[in-house]
Amino acid sequence: MTTPSLLILPGDGIGPEVMAEVRKVIDWYGAKRDLAFDVSEDLVGGCAYDKHGTPLHDDTMAKAQEVDAVLLGAVGGPQYDSLDFSLKPERGLLRLRKEMDLFANLRPAQCFDALADFSSLKKDVVAGLDIMIVRELTSGIYFGEPRGIIEEGNERVGINTQRYTESEIDRVARNAFELAMRRNKKLCSMEKANVMESGVLWREVVTEVGKDYPEVELSHMYADAGAMQLCRWPKQFDVIVTDNLFGDLLSDAAAMLTGSLGMLPSASLGAPMANGRPKAMYEPVHGSAPDIAGQGKANPIACVLSFAMALRYSFDQGEEATRLEKAIEKVLADGYRTADLLGEEGKDPVSTSQMGDAIIAAL
Amino acid sequence: MTTPSLLILPGDGIGPEVMAEVRKVIDWYGAKRDLAFDVSEDLVGGCAYDKHGTPLHDDTMAKAQEVDAVLLGAVGGPQYDSLDFSLKPERGLLRLRKEMDLFANLRPAQCFDALADFSSLKKDVVAGLDIMIVRELTSGIYFGEPRGIIEEGNERVGINTQRYTESEIDRVARNAFELAMRRNKKLCSMEKANVMESGVLWREVVTEVGKDYPEVELSHMYADAGAMQLCRWPKQFDVIVTDNLFGDLLSDAAAMLTGSLGMLPSASLGAPMANGRPKAMYEPVHGSAPDIAGQGKANPIACVLSFAMALRYSFDQGEEATRLEKAIEKVLADGYRTADLLGEEGKDPVSTSQMGDAIIAAL
Ligand SMILES: CC(C)[C@H](C(=O)O)[C@@H](O)C(=O)O
Ligand SMILES: CC(C)[C@H](C(=O)O)[C@@H](O)C(=O)O
Numbered sequence: 001m002t003t004p005s006l007l008i009l010p011g012d013g014i015g016p017e018v019m020a021e022v023r024k025v026i027d028w029y030g031a032k033r034d035l036a037f038d039v040s041e042d043l044v045g046g047c048a049y050d051k052h053g054t055p056l057h058d059d060t061m062a063k064a065q066e067v068d069a070v071l072l073g074a075v076g077g078p079q080y081d082s083l084d085f086s087l088k089p090e091r092g093l094l095r096l097r098k099e100m101d102l103f104a105n106l107r108p109a110q111c112f113d114a115l116a117d118f119s120s121l122k123k124d125v126v127a128g129l130d131i132m133i134v135r136e137l138t139s140g141i142y143f144g145e146p147r148g149i150i151e152e153g154n155e156r157v158g159i160n161t162q163r164y165t166e167s168e169i170d171r172v173a174r175n176a177f178e179l180a181m182r183r184n185k186k187l188c189s190m191e192k193a194n195v196m197e198s199g200v201l202w203r204e205v206v207t208e209v210g211k212d213y214p215e216v217e218l219s220h221m222y223a224d225a226g227a228m229q230l231c232r233w234p235k236q237f238d239v240i241v242t243d244n245l246f247g248d249l250l251s252d253a254a255a256m257l258t259g260s261l262g263m264l265p266s267a268s269l270g271a272p273m274a275n276g277r278p279k280a281m282y283e284p285v286h287g288s289a290p291d292i293a294g295q296g297k298a299n300p301i302a303c304v305l306s307f308a309m310a311l312r313y314s315f316d317q318g319e320e321a322t323r324l325e326k327a328i329e330k331v332l333a334d335g336y337r338t339a340d341l342l343g344e345e346g347k348d349p350v351s352t353s354q355m356g357d358a359i360i361a362a363l
Numbered sequence: 364m365t366t367p368s369l370l371i372l373p374g375d376g377i378g379p380e381v382m383a384e385v386r387k388v389i390d391w392y393g394a395k396r397d398l399a400f401d402v403s404e405d406l407v408g409g410c411a412y413d414k415h416g417t418p419l420h421d422d423t424m425a426k427a428q429e430v431d432a433v434l435l436g437a438v439g440g441p442q443y444d445s446l447d448f449s450l451k452p453e454r455g456l457l458r459l460r461k462e463m464d465l466f467a468n469l470r471p472a473q474c475f476d477a478l479a480d481f482s483s484l485k486k487d488v489v490a491g492l493d494i495m496i497v498r499e500l501t502s503g504i505y506f507g508e509p510r511g512i513i514e515e516g517n518e519r520v521g522i523n524t525q526r527y528t529e530s531e532i533d534r535v536a537r538n539a540f541e542l543a544m545r546r547n548k549k550l551c552s553m554e555k556a557n558v559m560e561s562g563v564l565w566r567e568v569v570t571e572v573g574k575d576y577p578e579v580e581l582s583h584m585y586a587d588a589g590a591m592q593l594c595r596w597p598k599q600f601d602v603i604v605t606d607n608l609f610g611d612l613l614s615d616a617a618a619m620l621t622g623s624l625g626m627l628p629s630a631s632l633g634a635p636m637a638n639g640r641p642k643a644m645y646e647p648v649h650g651s652a653p654d655i656a657g658q659g660k661a662n663p664i665a666c667v668l669s670f671a672m673a674l675r676y677s678f679d680q681g682e683e684a685t686r687l688e689k690a691i692e693k694v695l696a697d698g699y700r701t702a703d704l705l706g707e708e709g710k711d712p713v714s715t716s717q718m719g720d721a722i723i724a725a726l
Pocket of ligand 2: 194195224439453456457611
């Protein structure tokens with residue numbers, strides 16, 4: 001069997017710092033569990049722009065298409081705010097998603113027991129929370145044409161297009177139903193079918209796909225009501241499926257509600273490759289956090305858990321993924337906290353690399 | 364001086380019940396404060412469809428254009444779910460907003476002291492919260508063309524268009540800055556300028572308008588980060604300005620966070636009419652709640668507070684508005700609670716009309 005390949009794209013801000021800890025974990029798996037990876041590293045986002053004048057070099061794109069999985073840190077930073085739209089760090093990330101055709105973005109929103117107190121929500125509202133948001137990632141208003149800023153009469157007009165084909169909705173819905181089957185068999189689909197025709201089609205197609213999954217209890221909710229219900233009583237949900245833009249807002253809100261933002265990984269999955277593995281990219285839900293970058297304050301857990309998702313979804317190593325997740329639970333139970341997990345408590349936080357070392361020790 | 368005119372559109376679900384209590388309040392003002400209104404009533408939404416085959420009859424539309432202010436209850440219900448898109452109850456509401464050109468939707472998210480415990484958020488996160496979300500209401504993806512479901516190749520495609528002109532952004536931004544001037548002089552604008560060109564234009568125009576308001580501290584936030592920050596620490600905000608679709612989700616989330624959803628009014632304002640009053644429609648933030656309709660369980664406070672907003676913004680009766688708001692605070696402090704405000708406490712709730720009577724008594 002050939003050694004599985006991983007492309008690491010640390011990106012900007014805290015990306016490189018948290019990824020350095022993931023490297024430790026990858027090395028540990030190679031040394032101690034005989035699970036070696038062929039790891040290469042490259043640039044994406046602002047750092048790629050700084051070096052190549054583009055947020056994603058074609059060579060990097062080509063590499064991403066060849067490897068078994070991509071691990072990404074984060075992109076973006078205020079120094080790139082004034083760049084032309086097509087050169088912004090985010091375009092690098094969006095190009096990866098689009099060209100790898102990673103249509104299903106899995107975002108677990110989970111509340112870690114040790115951190116339930118840390119949520120802005122009451123403890124009973126979030127303790128034990130474990131939901132999965134499946135966000136469509138390669139279509140919708142993120143990519144629809146026409147788009148741009150045009151002149152019309154004597155003023156400018158900003159235009160974007162939301163577009164969903166039946167097959168785009170079908171494939172992400174199937175993915176969500178499959179996940180629901182392996183969880184608590186409840187799926188809630190969110191759109192604005194009351195005001196958007198693309199939402200009407202979304203609802204229709206999801207309903208149709210649902211006929212193939214009679215065991216899954218399917219419900220529909222308008223996205224604004226969904227935002228409300230996530231804030232009110234998130235435990236009512238098991239799996240949520242929604243479009244690219246709603247998924248962006250709803251999954252971020254859900255992540256914040258758990259109080260565990262620095263803890264949440266995500267997987268972006270596409271169609272199976274020749275070797276049977278899905279095209280895949282794994283990244284933390286949090287952003288590049290430029291305000292704390294380079295200070296050793298960042299929490300590496302979301303990025304390490306993204307690697308755990310890679311073990312599970314790309315490399316069929318569910319047991320090893322669980323081992324890693326358990327190690328992280330232990331570290332938290334033992335009281336290790338990066339600054340983001342301390343709130344007003346005033347205890348001394350551990351650094352990014354101390355947290356990484358603690359995870360290795362727990363493994 | 365001619366008697367000011369009000370068109371009341373109770374709509375569907377709990378709309379008629381809560382509006383009946385507003386009628387009591389209006390009558391009280393006529394009898395006790397010499398503030399008489401020329402009130403007419405008509406249909407909108409599902410009930411208009413049932414009677415006329417359209418969610419808003421042209422005659423009703425014409426009346427709405429003539430009166431000094433419109434008070435709306437709520438629209439929608441499951442029995443209309445399968446109606447053709449153009450006949451759905453929501454189209455009636457959207458037509459009113461569009462044809463009256465009510466571009467600025469003011470949605471206060473306020474936490475009532477007596478109810479701070481009722482939020483799913485921790486008390487210190489919400490107690491005393493008082494923010495104002497200004498949502499653009501007549502453009503964006505709600506109204507942009509092209510739109511619809513088309514055939515392409517051998518499948519259907521759902522399409523909607525986000526479109527914002529500079530002047531559309533300019534006028535709602537000005538409105539938000541004016542509000543910020545009368546409040547704590549902080550304005551946060553939310554879009555997705557990192558992925559949408561319409562967001563890039565939005566940010567540019569808001570920044571430009573900001574130059575006319577040097578006293579207001581202007582910030583920009585991506586809408587997903589905005590959703591997060593609303594959940595984490597909403598008190599960081601004073602006024603928020605955002606587009607139609609983001610405003611829909613963000614204001615609903617914010618409303619739910621206060622724990623006071625059944626309490627929150629909104630004002631939708633357009634340009635000044637010949638008499639100097641702005642075109643205006645007032646409605647509660649909550650929906651038609653078909654599950655509890657007709658049972659006397661609904662909380663009329665949001666709708667009564669919408670009338671208070673009408674007193675303030677349309678009729679220059681700020682003092683009378685405050686009188687009404689104070690009466691409601693008193694009623695709450697005295698322990699009156701409709702079912703939605705009781706949670707698990709198990710006390711006996713008051714009915715919709717008992718709450719209305721209590722407000723009249725407090726006045
Ligand atoms: C960085 C940005 C382009 C991205 C998005 O909007 O999808 C981010 O917010 C996310 O959710 O992954
Ligand atoms: C009923 C619906 C059309 C409406 C909207 O989407 O604007 C509602 O959700 C609102 O926020 O007023």
